[in-house]
Amino acid sequence: MVDISLSWAEGADTNLSLPQYETKGAAGADLRANFVSEKRATVVNLVAGSRMLISTGLHMEIPVGYEVQIRPRSGLALKYGVTTLNAPGTIDSDYRGIVGIILYNSSDQDFHIRHGDRVAQMVVAPVQQAIFALKISLGETYRDKDGFGSTGKY
Secondary structure, eight states, X not given: OOOOEEEEOTTXXXXXXXXXXXXXXXXXEEEEOOOOGGGTTSEEEEOTTOEEEEEOOEEEEXXXXXEEEEEOOHHHHHHHOEEETTSSEEEOTTOOSOOEEEEEEOSSSOEEEETTOEEEEEEEEEOOOOOOOOOSXXXXXXXXXXXXXXXXXX
16 A cells, blocks of 8 residues: 545635545546636536646645556546546656646537546556666567567557
């Protein structure tokens, strides 16, 4: 288990639940839309083909050596064509700003987001930083320089 410390952003609705796992075997904890007070009673319209930053109202303190990955919710993607851009998004251990979710509506119909809706999920993952070294040549492999579809029909 990894401890992730959370704090509410100024103006966030502190009555919403913190990220939580919906089942015992869930890898991702659901994140909710947390709108500023004047937008809580309204519906935010995510126009077909557009993207929007949705606030979770949360700040996170992630331990060094870990990241939080932001991923789409499969139900939103399948049923409505709504997904997260740059998925998985990364929240670095040294970021302390408000966590926002970049939602994208890939469908041809508008999608409505309500205050408190589950809009994404977060997965806590270990991170290793690399040491980069420039070399004249690299070791050869069976695949070598073949790419994009070289290991199969597609």
